[in-house]
Amino acid sequence: GGIITQTPKFLIGQEGQKLTLKCQQNFNHDTMYWYRQDSGKGLRLIYYSITENDLQKGDLSEGYDASREKKSSFSLTVTSAQKNEMAVFLCASSIPDRGYEQYFGPGTRLTVL
Amino acid sequence: QQKVQQSPESLSVPEGGMASLNCTSSDRNFQYFWWYRQHSGEGPKALMSIFSDGDKKEGRFTAHLNKASLHVSLHIRDSQPSDSALYFCAAASSGSWQLIFGSGTQLTVMP
Numbered sequence: 001g002g003i004i005t006q007t008p009k010f011l012i013g014q015e016g017q018k019l020t021l022k023c024q025q026n027f028n029h030d031t032m033y034w035y036r037q038d039s040g041k042g043l044r045l046i047y048y049s050i051t052e053n054d055l056q057k058g059d060l061s062e063g064y065d066a067s068r069e070k071k072s073s074f075s076l077t078v079t080s081a082q083k084n085e086m087a088v089f090l091c092a093s094s095i096p097d098r099g100y101e102q103y104f105g106p107g108t109r110l111t112v113l
Numbered sequence: 114q115q116k117v118q119q120s121p122e123s124l125s126v127p128e129g130g131m132a133s134l135n136c137t138s139s140d141r142n143f144q145y146f147w148w149y150r151q152h153s154g155e156g157p158k159a160l161m162s163i164f165s166d167g168d169k170k171e172g173r174f175t176a177h178l179n180k181a182s183l184h185v186s187l188h189i190r191d192s193q194p195s196d197s198a199l200y201f202c203a204a205a206s207s208g209s210w211q212l213i214f215g216s217g218t219q220l221t222v223m224p
Contacts, residue, residue: 040199092156099162104158
């Protein structure tokens with residue numbers, strides 16, 4: 001089995017601040033994803049990366065940047081944190097030959113003061 | 114319009130009862146369907162997949178797929194308080210790198 005690690009677990013920032021969230025996976029999966037989840041609701045795709053050095057925008061990419069430094073790691077940057085923003089950011093990885101099953105990390109909970 | 118729609122938004126069942134969750138998609142290219150479960154404070158975990166028409170049973174959980182009507186359902190018999198969670202339906206088409214998630218059903222099993 002493998003595991004996805006997200007750091008930090010909790011992130012508190014100030015309005016206008018640039019904030020970076022990190023994700024590591026040891027499944028050796030090619031594809032990785034970043035989602036945003038508001039208040040226990042649905043998942044919205046921010047960015048995904050099919051393979052190392054690839055980046056694809058999801059529906060919610062505005063206000064975010066991403067970086068796939070190597071196969072095992074995928075970072076997400078909030079370019080300018082919005083006041084009163086509160087959400088959980090979830091990282092996932094997958095391989096296509098299992099029906100596109102995605103494996104999720106535990107999430108980073110963001111609060112902007 | 115969301116491509117994967119779930120109902121109901123929330124559901125309460127007594128312990129030992131049957132919970133039925135529904136999902137309808139609007140894209141006939143979807144071939145792979147998943148049910149995910151998310152307990153509070155955790156990331157979603159895949160519960161079961163269904164890729165062919167008909168029923169698929171795993172323990173207390175049964176998924177049903179009807180590709181003609183683009184409908185997927187999940188039935189949980191003998192529901193337990195530990196089944197209380199947010200349940201997502203998700204779908205993917207061949208060659209797409211994305212799983213499209215529904216908005217979720219919050220299930221509460223009352224002891």
